[in-house]
Amino acid sequence: MKIALLLLWVVVVTALLLPLLRRALAPPPRRPAALRDELVKDPVCQTYVVRSRAVRALARGEPVYFCSDDCARRYAAQLGG
Numbered sequence: 001m002k003i004a005l006l007l008l009w010v011v012v013v014t015a016l017l018l019p020l021l022r023r024a025l026a027p028p029p030r031r032p033a034a035l036r037d038e039l040v041k042d043p044v045c046q047t048y049v050v051r052s053r054a055v056r057a058l059a060r061g062e063p064v065y066f067c068s069d070d071c072a073r074r075y076a077a078q079l080g081g
Contacts, residue, residue, distance in 0.1 A: 040065035044074050 039048040047067045054065035055072045059079060066072040 042067045042071050044071040044078075 038051045040051045040054055041048055042054075043064060043066075045067060049065060049067045051065060054067065055069055057064050057066065057072050057076070059075070064075065066075065
């Protein structure tokens with residue numbers, strides 16, 4: 001009888017502690033790069049914009065970020081002419 005109670009106690013304690021151990025040992029969740037709220041500098045007007053809200057364009061194969069569509073057009077015009 002004592003062995004059965006001890007075994008039951010071990011099962012209950014393990015069932016209660018296992019989720020806590022998994023959470024404690026799990027790596028922290030990673031945020032996708034596109035969702036990071038980093039500031040990027042608009043090359044036209046020199047304004048800093050949160051990357052997730054910036055207008056993105058490719059220039060010479062590299063991403064360039066702008067505060068507005070107008071700045072993106074002005075940048076494209078500077079590159080083209």
